[in-house]
Amino acid sequence: MKKAILLAALSVVVLSCNKTNKTEQTVIESEKQSEEVVDTAVVPQKATNFDIKNIPFSEGDLGVFPFFTLPEGLRTIQPLQKKFDVCFFPINGVMTPFEGRLYKANITPEQGEEFSQRYFEKSLDDYLLAVGAVKIFDGEITKEEYDRYNKEDHNKGDQGDMGYAGQRIKFYVIRSKEQGNIYVQFTAHSAGGSLNILQEEAFKQTIAKISADDIQRDLNDKGKSILYIQFDLDKSDITADGDDAVRQIATVLKRDPNLKIAIEGHTDNTGNAAHNKDLSKNRANAVMQSLIAQGIDKTRLSAKGFGADKPLVANDSEDNKAKNRRVELVKIK
Structure with missing residues (x-):
């Protein structure tokens, strides 16, 4: 009889332990699932294609x-x-x-x-x-x-x-x-x-060919014309596109024999200041020599380089630096 009671008691203990183990296992699995749910919040979602x-x-x-x-x-x-x-x-x-x-x-x-x-x-x-x-x-x-x-x-x-x-x-x-x-x-x-x-927004092209009419209008209305003449990198050699711009300047000067201009070269502030001033002067001279070669009297022209001394805008971005790399034609009265 005592043996039967002892066996029954042991059975209750075993069942209780099994139940506890199952409960603990359920909690562990539940916590694991919760962790997995949290983790998926930071995983790239690749379920659908964007249209x-x-x-x-x-x-x-x-x-x-x-x-x-x-x-x-x-x-x-x-x-x-x-x-x-x-x-x-x-x-x-x-x-x-x-x-x-x-x-x-x-x-x-x-x-x-x-x-x-x-x-x-x-x-x-x-x-x-x-x-x-x-x-x-x-x-x-x-x-x-x-x-x-x-x-x-x-x-x-x-x-x-x-x-x-x-x-x-x-x-x-x-x-x-x-x-x-x-x-x-x-x-x-x-x-x-x-x-x-x-x-x-779609890209809109805003670059237009420099024309003699544009240059002449700027000189008449503002007393100067700002041009972005193309040169070889860090050199004073005028590119093919730059040559076309200089031809437009020559056309303006031939239309008005009394017109005199100062050609002013400018750079951004990248690099050595003295080098930039020399570069801007050489580029202004290159424009002047090209105009002389096209039949413009030298007495109607002057050339000077300012380097980065006279920026149009602050040199605080690549876009602004590009605006400062320019040639200005200033009407001499």
């Missing part, structure tokens, strides 16, 4: 570029704004270039405030969804993808740049009947964030 035509049109009032303000308490640090440029956005985890009007900025809290990643991300998530944006991607950029594309992005390292290996990006698209396709991406960490907005 802008499949994005429904937004019915929201979008405002004007860059379309929305920052959340209260946040500010930008010298945002980059360009009328036309390229920006890379993650399509199925692949950084893909789009062109158009571009806004890029680093985001930081106002003085005395603390940055909240959750506040920044939720503010943008909620607003974008409210105006009809569609989330395209929410995940990390792999090292392999960064290594593949980063050298193609000439804005790498500039204000608001993102798309680095291991960086988590949220990417939305707004399709508007009035304002076209708008691409928005942002990323954040505990101390600040970055925001990119691009309004897709």
